[in-house]
Amino acid sequence: MATDMTTTGQAARFSGPARLGALIAAVVLVADQVxxxxxxxxxxxxxxxxxxxAPFLDIVLVWNRGISYGLFQQETAVGRWGLAALTVVAVVALGVWLSRVRHWLAAVSLGLVIGGAIGNGIDRIWYGAVVDFVHFYVGSFSWYVFNIADVAIVAGAAGLVLDSLRGRSGRQ
Structure with a gap:
């Protein structure tokens, strides 16, 4: 009987929104890596x-050994594995948060961040750096070079901010 309660408790933990978030994380991860x-x-x-x-879009190869926007560049193995370990800790913490979320926007947003973080984490472990390739520019203005995982992380973070600003009047 205890096993049934544990299984039921686990299933209840991953209700609709959490399952959707996990699915989105998987889709982002696969799309990014493929x-x-x-x-x-x-x-x-x-x-x-x-x-x-296009006249404003190139595909180029940039090996990003840092984090977003190329901050905190790491040229040593210690730095590389330190960022990889930080990614694992962040993904686990976000996964726990996702398992408890009950609102769709938060679940989708967490799924985007988790999928993107895992995608970039795989790059860091496999290649020693994150593979960035999308370069937008207009005239002499050049945006940073990024990838699908980065887009998912930024969109997910924006969704989490929006979710935190929403009133919780019983809407899901």
Whole structure:
């Protein structure tokens, strides 16, 4: 009987919103990794200087050894593995949060952040740096180079801010 209660408790823990968040994390992770592999190995991005998709958009290869916007660049193995360990801790904490969330916006947002963090974490472990490749620019203004995981993390963080600002009048 105790096993049934534990199983039931676990199933209740991952209700609709949490399951949706986990699904979104998986979709983001797969999309991020498939696109990176296709560009690195299929399109030969490591052998070329990239290519232009539009007058304001290039696909280029940048190895980001830091975190967002290239901050805290790490050139040593200790730095690399330190950032990888930080990613694992963050993903576990976000996963616990996701398991407890009951609101759809929070679940979707956490799923985006978790999927993006895992995608960039895999890069850091596998390649020693995060694979960034999307370069937007307008004239002489150049946005930083980023990837799908970065977009998911930023969108997820924005969703979490929006969710925190919403009133909880019983709406899900």
């Amino acid at each position: 696109l990176k592999l296709a560009l690195l190995h299929g399109a030969g991005l490591t052998e070329t200087n990239g290519f232009r998709l």
